[in-house]
Amino acid sequence: MSNYQLIKNTEWKEVEINGELKEIPSDWSIFKLSSLVKRSITKGTTPTTIGFSFLDKGDVKFFKVEHLKEDKILPTNIFINNQCNEKMKRSQLEENDLLFSIAGTIGNVAKVKKDDLPANINQAIAIIRFKNINDLDYTKFYIKNYVEKITKNTLTGVIPNFNLEMLENIEIPYPNKEQSAIASILSEQESVIENIEQLIQKYESRFQYLSDELLSGRLRVKELDGEMVLYKNPDDNWKEVEINGEMKEIPSDWENSTPKKLNFSIKTGKKDANAAKENGKYPFFTCSSNEILSIDTYVFDTEAILISGNGSTLGEVRYYKGKFDAYQRTYVIDNIKNIFYMNLYFKKYFRESLNIIGGSIPFIKLGDIENFNILIPKENEISLIVSILTQQENLIDEQKQMLQQEKQKFNWFLDNLLSGKYLIKEN
Numbered sequence: 001m002s003n004y005q006l007i008k009n010t011e012w013k014e015v016e017i018n019g020e021l022k023e024i025p026s027d028w029s030i031f032k033l034s035s036l037v038k039r040s041i042t043k044g045t046t047p048t049t050i051g052f053s054f055l056d057k058g059d060v061k062f063f064k065v066e067h068l069k070e071d072k073i074l075p076t077n078i079f080i081n082n083q084c085n086e087k088m089k090r091s092q093l094e095e096n097d098l099l100f101s102i103a104g105t106i107g108n109v110a111k112v113k114k115d116d117l118p119a120n121i122n123q124a125i126a127i128i129r130f131k132n133i134n135d136l137d138y139t140k141f142y143i144k145n146y147v148e149k150i151t152k153n154t155l156t157g158v159i160p161n162f163n164l165e166m167l168e169n170i171e172i173p174y175p176n177k178e179q180s181a182i183a184s185i186l187s188e189q190e191s192v193i194e195n196i197e198q199l200i201q202k203y204e205s206r207f208q209y210l211s212d213e214l215l216s217g218r219l220r221v222k223e224l225d226g227e228m229v230l231y232k233n234p235d236d237n238w239k240e241v242e243i244n245g246e247m248k249e250i251p252s253d254w255e256n257s258t259p260k261k262l263n264f265s266i267k268t269g270k271k272d273a274n275a276a277k278e279n280g281k282y283p284f285f286t287c288s289s290n291e292i293l294s295i296d297t298y299v300f301d302t303e304a305i306l307i308s309g310n311g312s313t314l315g316e317v318r319y320y321k322g323k324f325d326a327y328q329r330t331y332v333i334d335n336i337k338n339i340f341y342m343n344l345y346f347k348k349y350f351r352e353s354l355n356i357i358g359g360s361i362p363f364i365k366l367g368d369i370e371n372f373n374i375l376i377p378k379e380n381e382i383s384l385i386v387s388i389l390t391q392q393e394n395l396i397d398e399q400k401q402m403l404q405q406e407k408q409k410f411n412w413f414l415d416n417l418l419s420g421k422y423l424i425k426e427n
Contacts, residue, residue, distance in 0.1 A: 269326025
């Protein structure tokens with residue numbers, strides 16, 4: 001659907017829709033969802049309530065509400081047998097059924113594909129089966145957007161309940177001839193977003209692999225004829241040392257040391273968290289959020305690694321260069337040779353070495369940082385490792401920025417096409 005023009009609509013009529021007065025294009029109609037379906041919207045049940053057990057392997061897939069995520073049906077490892085499936089005939093799925101979560105995270109939608117079948121569902125999922133397959137995608141986008149807007153307008157950000165009757169009575173502003181074109185544009189934009197997300201996953205997996213291997217010395221890097229060459233550390237080039245309380249093998253030509261021995265400067269911020277303000281002149285780093293807050297004065301003007309000393313981001317590591325200030329429990333580490341390498345190493349291993357992930361450490365002490373053991377390759381290899389890993393990080397960041405732009409574009413389409421603010425003219 002790439003060959004089209006968007007034209008601003010100029011002819012409107014005022015209607016009541018879902019309890020609100022709104023303007024829609026003058027030639028659009030309003031339909032309740034119940035008028036577009038082949039049969040009454042229904043839901044599943046739990047097999048154990050009718051005398052059947054779940055199976056690890058079986059004839060029929062069984063989907064629960066947690067299998068609906070980001071408008072997709074996730075793979076399931078839960079099954080039922082054919083006899084149970086027959087008893088649950090009303091909730092047997094068909095290709096192009098639209099599933100809608102009515103419990104848990106309300107409003108997740110997913111279209112059933114041929115590969116998902118045969119399958120059945122539990123009572124937390126509704127089945128919407130359309131008379132006309134051309135109505136499916138347009139309606140999917142509308143009800144998804146409608147429920148998300150309801151959710152945002154609730155005090156808690158959560159809809160307390162949603163039943164089949166409420167779903168059937170959703171009113172949908174309906175173009176008389178453009179619904180397929182609108183659905184096509186939105187579907188194409190969804191595909192663009194999905195492709196970028198898959199690329200980010202690929203780059204993140206590659207970064208994870210390279211950081212694991214390069215920072216441990218299992219994979220080495222050298223420059224040969226002006227190019228970087230990766231190679232496996234030789235079997236006879238290992239020595240055993242104690243690293244953060246564990247005996248580990250490291251390359252024989254590497255060293256290990258600590259920030260204290262390396263004379264790193266380790267300070268803490270002096271301000272209380274309440275010192276943060278909106279629209280301050282300088283960044284203000286705290287331990288309670290990954291967001292960078294702001295403040296009107298600065299204490300530090302340096303290139304530093306910052307470590308959260310307590311709070312929800314305990315042990316998380318950031319790099320910053322410039323003027324900034326920090327909360328009392330944020331550690332600021334500077335005077336570091338090869339700071340990019342040290343930043344990568346801290347990010348990779350610091351939380352793990354203190355067993356912060358899943359552990360019970362309430363806060364980080366100065367000694368935890370001073371005595372953190374770091375593997376140090378030869379000088380020239382450090383710069384090559386940094387080059388490889390920062391290049392990978394940059395690739396990920398570029399794709400994330402692109403993802404943000406494409407999501408904004410999708411939301412623009414969603415708001416302007418589903419409301420009729422812009423109409424579609426095919427070229």
